[in-house]
Amino acid sequence: MRLTDTVKGILANYGSDNPGTKANLARMLMTGRLAGTGKMIILPVDQGLEHSPARSFSVNPAGYDPLYHHQLAIDAGLNAYAAPLGALECSADAFPGEIPLILKVNHSTSVYRNNEAPDQAVFATVGDAVRLGCSAIGFTIYPSSDQQFAMYEEIAEMCREAKAVGLPTVIWSYPRGGNLSKAGETAVDIDGYAAYIAATCGAHIIKVKLPSDHIEQPEGKKAFEAGNIDISTQAARVKEIMRSALGGRRIVIFSGGAAKGADAVLDDARAIRDGGGNGLIIGRNSFQRPYDDAMALLGGLIDIFLGKVQ
Structure with missing residues (x-):
């Protein structure tokens, strides 16, 4: 595997x-169709645990089988496949070495009741990731939650442990809970803050949601105005999030979000590309579609990042 100058x-x-x-x-x-470009598309399938299997997979029943998702990520030429412990214990041995794996180590459930203090439980360890041949661990934090500081301490410790054995950390940084409004969860000032917090926790790859043009904090609004920060387009907002990740020195990929039409997903990818983002981590918008439709959508996303289409 010869590294490209971009990857170097x-x-x-x-x-x-x-x-x-x-x-x-x-x-x-350096894996998949985007190999060497500095761009990434990752398939994450932790929604069965986060939302329930019926809500996640009944629309495309093949998705009840973890091997389906693993195979989809390989067939589509993606950079990596991320999943919880149980799913990877089912599929890792079936596809050894065919695609990098990310073990998602912590999770919440849809039956957890505390909206002000959303939290996640740790289901797996760095040792599990090594045992399964993973290339990274994944961990969710909730900036603004009343549990946020405990989560930062958890990931700081686990990130150090992962680095010691040669594993990068991917942090899902999703602001929610506490005094944050619903609109604030994707506010451009809060989204950039979330990226910075994840980078400060030691993340190698940061996953955030695409930001809206809403500014949540009054002091943030003053800073954006004083700095003449452009947030008029999605691409401009992506650029600001990238700058917030240690001046663009960390890989930032953006969530595919709730299920939506293919055209909307492709438009998101264009904004990420044009704003200098590193790529997408797209779950429900791919695996909830029938296989052929998912392959077509993922292929279209890759073509956007390759510059083959506008």
Whole structure:
């Protein structure tokens, strides 16, 4: 595997990491149809645990089988496949080495009742990720939750443990809970803050939602106005999120969000590309479609990041 100059440039931003961690980052960046471009598309399938299997898979019953998702990620030429412990224990041995794996180590459920203090439980360990041949671990934090500081302490410790054995960390940074409004969960000032918090926790790859043009905090509004920060388009807002991730020195990928039409998903990808984002992590908008439709959509997304289509 010969690294491209683009990938070498990205890895140079992780100078404090050991060769094992950088090798695993390189493996993800050099896999699939986007190999070597510095762009990534990852398939995450943790929704069965987060929302319930019926809500996640009944629309496309093939999705009840974890091997279906693993195969879909390979067939589509994606960079990595992310899933919980049980799913990877079912599928890892069926596709050894065919695509980088990300073990999602913490999760919540739809029957947890505390909206002000959303939290996640740790289901898996760094040792599980090593045992399953994973290339990274994944961890969710909820900036603004009344449980946020405990979550930061958890991931800081787990991130150190992962780095020690050569595994990168992907942080899902989703503001919610506490005094944050619903609109504030995707506000551009809060989204950038979430990216910065994840980077500060030690993330190698940061997953955030696409930001809206809403500004949640009054002091944030003053800062955006004083700095003449452009948030007029989705691409401009993506650019601001990238800048918030340590000046663009961390990989940032954006969530595909709730189920939507194919045209809307493709428009999101264009905005991410044009704003300098590193890519997408797209779950429900791919695996809830029939296989052929999912393959067509994922292929279209890849073509956008390759610059084959506008």
